[in-house]
Amino acid sequence: MDSIRLEWLNYGKDWVLNAGEIIKIRLSEKITINTKSHINDLVTNIDREIEDFFKQKVSLIKDHRLLGEEGDFVNDSDGYIWILDPIDGTTNLVTTGRDFVISLALYHNGQPLFGIVYDVMRDELYHAITGEGAYIKDKKIPQVNSDLLLDDQVIICDIKEIISYPRVVDLIQQSRGHRRYGSAALEIVHIAVGRAGAFIHMMVHPWDIAAAKIIAEECGLKYTRTDGTSVNVFEKGSSLVAPEKLHQQIVTICFS
Secondary structure, eight states: OOHHHHHHHHHHHHHHHHHHHHHHHHTTSOOOEEESSSTTOEEEHHHHHHHHHHHHHHTTSTTEEEEETTSOOOSSOOSEEEEEEEEETHHHHHHTSOSOEEEEEEEETTEEEEEEEEETTTTEEEEEETTTEEEETTEEOOOOOTTOOGGGOOEEOOHHHHHHOTHHHHHHHTTTOEEOOSOHHHHHHHHHTTSOSEEEEEEEOHHHHHHHHHHHHHTTOEEEOTTSOOOOTTSOEEEEEEOHHHHHHHIIIIIO
16 A cells, blocks of 8 residues: 555544544433434434544545545545445444444545444454455454355344345354344454354445445455345445355355
């Protein structure tokens, strides 16, 4: 990575750490909660404050734009675009005060440069640089074992996937079971470090996956739509993330 992009990466890491401290302070104060598209789609004053924090930071870099969950949109993928989820896992923040992350990535003309996912309450900062590997707390994450198979893995999926794809039940019965944390970025980076085997989701947005996808792929995971086609992070859609052989098993059992 050239010096200017390394500088931007260091900016991003500093920003998410500072934002994490703001969140910890706000958790001790009264939280204002509103709903967006449905009762389980929450937004808080903290989400909006954190997005405003990043908006101000990105505005200081010439010709850089922000795509954020809470209202900062772009109409194309041209140039340098920071993709932000200020709090991925807002319901978790509101109900349990944990299992949420800040997700931040930088793309140039639609191509990934680096991604950062910060698990605020565990103080675990994941980052990856395209072509240069992935890290947790600046320690390199080993490549995943591409030979892992279904029978000794936990599958991360939700009731929506089970309802929409009945064969997911067969998949779960052949595995060690299923879990759901309620934060797509957190779930994906947990697969990258071996805490689960696969991630299946019917619908994710750019800010949910932009950073975690870079981390996953730098660890050797296969990241596609559920039908096995490639993912454009600037478009919402399904996600299937797993080591190579397990990925093929899942496509064969559930989606072929």
